[in-house]
Amino acid sequence: MFKAFIINHFYLISTDKLHIITQNLGKKFRNEWIFRNVNLTFHAGNSYTFTGANGSGKSTLLQVLSGFMPHSEGTVSFQDGDKTLEVDSFYQHISITAPYLELIEDFTLSELLAFHIKFKPLRDGLTISQFIDFIELPQAKNKEIKYFSSGMKQRVKLGLSFLSDCEILMLDEPTSNLDNNASNWYLKNVQEYSKQRLLFICSNQPSEYEFCSDIYNIHDFKG
Numbered sequence: 307m308f309k310a311f312i313i314n315h316f317y318l319i320s321t322d323k324l325h326i327i328t329q330n331l332g333k334k335f336r337n338e339w340i341f342r343n344v345n346l347t348f349h350a351g352n353s354y355t356f357t358g359a360n361g362s363g364k365s366t367l368l369q370v371l372s373g374f375m376p377h378s379e380g381t382v383s384f385q386d387g388d389k390t391l392e393v394d395s396f397y398q399h400i401s402i403t404a405p406y407l408e409l410i411e412d413f414t415l416s417e418l419l420a421f422h423i424k425f426k427p428l429r430d431g432l433t434i435s436q437f438i439d440f441i442e443l444p445q446a447k448n449k450e451i452k453y454f455s456s457g458m459k460q461r462v463k464l465g466l467s468f469l470s471d472c473e474i475l476m477l478d479e480p481t482s483n484l485d486n487n488a489s490n491w492y493l494k495n496v497q498e499y500s501k502q503r504l505l506f507i508c509s510n511q512p513s514e515y516e517f518c519s520d521i522y523n524i525h526d527f528k529g
């Protein structure tokens with residue numbers, strides 16, 4: 307019993323390092339509140355999904371949490387142990403895959419990755435060539451991104467989230483444009499590469515988040 311407590315205690319310490327806390331967080335566009343009174347704490351080592359109808363505010367909440375979009379009331383803070391991080395530094399800890407975030411179309415895949423790793427290195431010292439094998443696109447390494455299919459682009463975006471060396475993954479509609487094979491590739495890797503990290507998913511497809519521990523419906527934050 308005591309041992310279990312100790313193990314649990316250490317588990318909590320080791321996964322609790324980075325966390326995000328929201329207090330009375332709200333966002334409105336003009337006079338329309340998209341969400342209000344969001345009081346949640348998100349811990350590294352856990353996965354969280356936001357569901358809700360089209361236009362309900364999933365992507366908006368994700369962007370507010372990331373610090374990319376300003377909120378209208380309340381607070382969102384990143385805690386690294388006892389330290390509170392500046393909002394300007396949030397991005398260093400996050401990798402986002404979302405339909406509204408575009409890849410640089412004029413680069414080849416190899417050029418894009420060389421550019422990316424100047425800002426966010428890959429985990430475990432992975433090389434560009436290993437990354438390209440991971441996303442299973444070796445034949446496209448010298449092809450310009452503008453000639454990629456939408457599913458190929460989605461693999462690149464997901465690969466960058468899975469393999470970038472950062473603690474927080476934010477995946478908005480992660481399997482959009484993916485065929486069955488690629489959706490299975492996503493499901494296998496999202497579980498593998500979210501271990502010990504903080505994972506957020508915005509989705510209306512249960513198959514994308516079936517493994518997720520905490521699921522929130524945006525409609526619960528309308529009042």
Ligand SMILES: Nc1ncnc2c1ncn2[C@@H]1O[C@H](COP(=O)(O)OP(=O)(O)OP(=O)(O)O)[C@@H](O)[C@H]1O
Nearest residue numbers: 335336340358359360361362363364365366367508
């Ligand atoms: N920059 C903006 N200015 C004004 N309204 C916006 C802006 N961005 C989003 N909205 C509105 O906020 C609401 C929530 O949009 P959001 O994209 O967050 O929804 P969503 O739940 O992610 O939708 P979907 O499932 O279709 O992706 C929508 O009514 C949208 O029109």
